[in-house]
Every structure is written in structure tokens, then in C-alpha cells.
Amino acid sequence: MIKRNLLVMGLAVLLSACGFQLRGTGTSELAIKELDLSARNAYGETxxxxxQVLQSSGVKVYTGAPYKxxxxxxxxxxxxxxxxxAGRTGEYQVTTVLNYDIRGAxxxxLMSDKLEVQKIFLHDGNNLVGSDQEASTAKVETRRELVQRMMLRLSQLTPTQLEQMQQTADAKAKAEAQALEAAQKAEAETPRQSPIEIPQQ
Incomplete structure (x- = not known):
């Protein structure tokens, strides 16, 4: 396992030295230059x-940006x-699903989607410490891949697409507001019938 990790790291160093960049790692520039970012777990690793990756890619991340x-x-x-x-090696799979929204003015x-990443690791019943490290490594790699995939998704969005999404969202919100107003107006104009009084015998 250690030899494999060293080999992967060595290849990554060699490729980066040659100017090769992995897609979605945040090293390529995004069309989106300003972005607000939030999460349910505001201080989570993801x-x-x-x-950090957005900022290193030249994106200004701040509250109040045009898109969130x-x-x-x-x-x-x-x-x-x-x-x-018991006491033997088995395969485990860790899966992380990330749901996200992109919001505008x-x-x-504007859009909702999700990312799903899966990693497989070995669990050795005779080496619980090593197995725990394998599990931790799988979770770290899963989170890293989630970030890479999110950057890839963002890199596919252009300002023109976002503007079109905003126009569609504005039109939908306006139509819903008009429908609600019309319903309230119709209800207000509908004469209310008074309770029928039954004459006493």
C-alpha cells in the first residue's frame, strides 16, 4: 500500500513538472469570478x-456575490x-453524496444537483490499526474527489448560462407572485355568505 501511494505521488510530481494538470483540480481558471459559498456544516472539511481551491483558482469568494x-x-x-x-481481509466501500444548489439574485x-463518489478499501481483521488508516485515507480521497468534481461542474458554467438561468428563475418567481396575487384578489372579491338562520318553531 505504501509503495503504491509513493508511486502515485511520484507520477503526480513528474506529470506536474511536465505542465500536465488534472481536470477539475481547480488549477484551470473558471468563468465565474465571484461566488458566495455556504454549507449546512459551515466549518466542514468539504x-x-x-x-481554498476556488480562491487558488482566482475566484473571489465572499458573502453577497452575484451567485451563491x-x-x-x-x-x-x-x-x-x-x-x-473474522481475522481475514474483506472489502469495504465508502460512499459520499453531496447535494448542492446554485442560487442567483x-x-x-437556479439549479440543483448532486455529486456521488465511491471508494473501496481493504479491512484486515488482523491489522485493525492499518485498516482504520485505510478507511481514513478512503474518506480523505473521497472528499478530495468531491471537490475536484465540483470544480469541474463549475468550470462548465458560463456567465451567459447563469444569466439565462436567472432570467428563467425571475420569470417563474414573477408568474408565481402574480398567480398568488390573483388568487388573493379573487378570494377578497368573493362575497361571503352569512350563516343561514333557521327560524325558530
């Missing part, structure tokens, strides 16, 4: 890493893929 990325929910689960009995939702 939102913290994402903020909201990490609405992050769920992590783990399940056994194969189990060979007046906090109107």
Missing part, C-alpha cells in the same frame, strides 16, 4: 477545501462488499 453555491447536504455511508470471516434557485 466546504473548507472547496473555498450552497452545499445543502452531505451524506457518508459505508458497506461491506466482501467478508471473509434574490436567493432564487
Amino acid at each position: 466546504v473548507t477545501q472547496l473555498r 453555491l450552497v452545499l445543502t447536504d452531505e451524506q457518508e455511508s459505508q458497506r461491506i462488499l466482501s467478508y471473509a470471516g 434574490h436567493d432564487l434557485p
Whole structure:
């Protein structure tokens, strides 16, 4: 495992030295230059890493930006893929699902989507410490990949697309407001019938 990690790190160093950049790592510039960022867990690892990657990519992250990325929910689960009995090696899978919204002016939702990342790690019943490290590494890698995929999603959005989404959201909000106003007006103009009085015998 250590040899494999060293090999991967070595290849990454060599590729970066040659000018190669992984897609979605935040090294490429985004069309979005200003972005508000928030999450249910405001101090969580995912939102913290994402903020750092955005800023290193030249994006100004601040409250009140024209567009807002909201990490609405992050769920992590783990399940056994194969189990060979006590004291033996089995495969586990960790899955993280990240739901998010992109909102525009007046906090109107422009789009909602989710990202899902899965990693498989080995659990050795004879080496619990090593297995715990494997699990921790899998979770770290999962979060890193989530951030990379989010950056890739953001890199595919252009200001023109966001403006069109905003116009659609504005039109929908206006139509809903007009429908509500019309319903309230109709209700106000509808004569209310007084209770029928039954004559006493």
C-alpha cells in the first residue's frame, strides 16, 4: 500500500513538472469570478477545501456575490462488499453524496444537483490499526474527489448560462407572485355568505 501511494505521488510530481494538470483540480481558471459559498456544516472539511481551491483558482469568494453555491447536504455511508470471516481481509466501500444548489439574485434557485463518489478499501481483521488508516485515507480521497468534481461542474458554467438561468428563475418567481396575487384578489372579491338562520318553531 505504501509503495503504491509513493508511486502515485511520484507520477503526480513528474506529470506536474511536465505542465500536465488534472481536470477539475481547480488549477484551470473558471468563468465565474465571484461566488458566495455556504454549507449546512459551515466549518466542514468539504466546504473548507472547496473555498481554498476556488480562491487558488482566482475566484473571489465572499458573502453577497452575484451567485451563491450552497452545499445543502452531505451524506457518508459505508458497506461491506466482501467478508471473509473474522481475522481475514474483506472489502469495504465508502460512499459520499453531496447535494448542492446554485442560487442567483434574490436567493432564487437556479439549479440543483448532486455529486456521488465511491471508494473501496481493504479491512484486515488482523491489522485493525492499518485498516482504520485505510478507511481514513478512503474518506480523505473521497472528499478530495468531491471537490475536484465540483470544480469541474463549475468550470462548465458560463456567465451567459447563469444569466439565462436567472432570467428563467425571475420569470417563474414573477408568474408565481402574480398567480398568488390573483388568487388573493379573487378570494377578497368573493362575497361571503352569512350563516343561514333557521327560524325558530
